[in-house]
Amino acid sequence: MQAFTQLEGIVVPLDRANVDTDAIIPKQFLKSIKRTGYGPYLFDEWRYEDRGEPGMDCTHRPKRKDFVLNQPRYRGASILLAGENFGCGSSREHAPWALLDYGFRCIIAPSFADIFYNNCFKNGILPIVLPAETVRRLMEACEAQEGYRLRIDLQAQTVTTPSGEVLHFEIDAFRKHCLLNGLDDIGLTLQHADEIRAYEARRKQEAPWLFMRA
Amino acid sequence: MAKTLFDKVWDQHVVRENDDGSTLLYIDRHLVHEVTSPQAFEGLRLAGRKPWRPAAAVATPDHNVPTVDRSRGIADPVSRQQVEALDANCREFGILEFGMQDERQGIVHVVGPEQGLTLPGMTVVCGDSHTSTHGAFGAIAMGIGTSEVEHVLATQCLIQKKPKLMRITIDGPLPLGVTGKDMALFIIGRIGTAGGTGHAIEFAGEAVRALSMEGRMSLCNMAIEAGARCGMVAVDEVTLDYVRNRPFAPKGELWDAAERAWRALYSDPDAHFDRELRFDAAEIEPQVSWGTSPEMVVPVTGRVPAPEEAANEVQAASWRRALEYMDLKPHTPITEIQVDKVFIGSCTNGRIEDLRAAAHVVRGRHVAENVRLAMAVPGSGLVKRQAEAEGLDKVFIEAGFEWREPGCSMCLAMNADRLEPGERCASTSNRNFEGRQGMGGRTHLVSPAMAAAAAIAGHFVDVRNWQEEQ
């Protein structure tokens, strides 16, 4: 996993609440058995006029002009500003894979759905929760000013606006540590292999029916 | 100290508490399907890791499988590749799989309980959000992402923060014609799709106790639609009767010991919840969703709401968007909404009891002329066999329904079963998101009896009126 320390980038405002994972990456693209290549299909139904199919070359597909991602001013964006309950719906990790593949490394919203939030961290994406009023203010500023950029510092837990305003965000210590160092948490858990084995030995005595072969 | 049901199960699964307040939680059962697992198996291979306890996992393909004749396999090469990848991974890593030609194949959340692979007091995970279904057995059952699927395969554990606890109590007897599905939609309508975020929900109260295991599974299935980490129901006689004699359930002395342990799986009377909600069952009517989120739901006796009635501007904006997408006008009575397709199935409502309820409504009647396609899709091969033994397939077919092979089917339209742009569907599934059942498709979530009645009438009807007649 790619580490996340600092990021400065163009911001896209996606002013909708309850953006679900079906919207982020429609199901037909879930048939891929890879982790990459989803970027061109991110928000497929909102982005294109036609129906997207896996493997399609997207460069010539007709685009919906009114969708933010299609506006030239947001080209190359790496930070997504979103509405509340972003990422609700299914557990598909294809959603963060698609966001990452498109180029987003950070998503800022008033709230996230639990599984999506968790999935972001496993893929080097930083989801930041800021108060709804603050997100609204950032959206307005972003829409008003072309080339609007934010600076994120994970170590300091801050978002800095172009005018120099510094916003603080909360993040849990373990997740921060893993993200800062790009750590694979399977490796970390396996450091406790002896404790897992000891647990299993004890539990087999207490509740042997849990260890019958499936 | 008094403990909640959740606390009891959680505490039994703590391997270690990490310094940062997270917990290494042991996972008893890992359910696997073809869509969210290939990248996890690939990850294991790349890291040279082996599954920690392959015997704890069980797999079945469900999302991509065709629901028509399977003897010639899957026509779509991309879908086929995914299902074949699951077969190959299970073979390589020694995981039990109910493959596409196995009669036990089906939607993973139907198969687990049906086989007795889901047991009370377990921790159950699956790379699928509707894993919450298994909480109906007094289990902690959570949907996880693919990275976590890999983590569980490699370590048999998950790193978790203990969620907050919420109890939703439904008092009083459930009115006639009202199901677990209606209860779920009603609750989501009240608390919203983010109402349960960060929480594990325990469903309690007389009306919940009165539900069959099937009804409880429908209810817990949709806990995720309320944003919750999981849903749970305490163990009682209904639970034990369902589990007893299932193929993978413990037998003999082992059963006796298990039963003793399971009987303790309820919340102690003075246990603490972070949030408590109570509703009166008498308030619950058959529900119909009108919008593009499960919280956009009204009773069948109601009307499509107007954005002016919304609680705030954010909600009004999403209602306007939903009305446009759904092509509905505010104040339209629900019973005036016509449907083009009807789908009965999914992990919410693809069990035998659901098919019985729908068959009961369509028996001796015929699908309306304006309905282009009505399909009944059993949740598993064994549900299908049982339904056929009861003659339900004939009831459906005679009424003009298509009777299909088991799988997720039009719940998410990853196979060939889908809505065309603009088509309107009465569906027993759990999500009415834009494009969920096909690009431009319009989904109304209802119970199986309500979907069946809509198929017959050609528009939504209050199924309670029909049930009184019978």
Ligand code: SF4
């Ligand atoms: S039936 Fe629908 S919700 Fe259930 S597992 Fe399949 S796709 Fe997911």
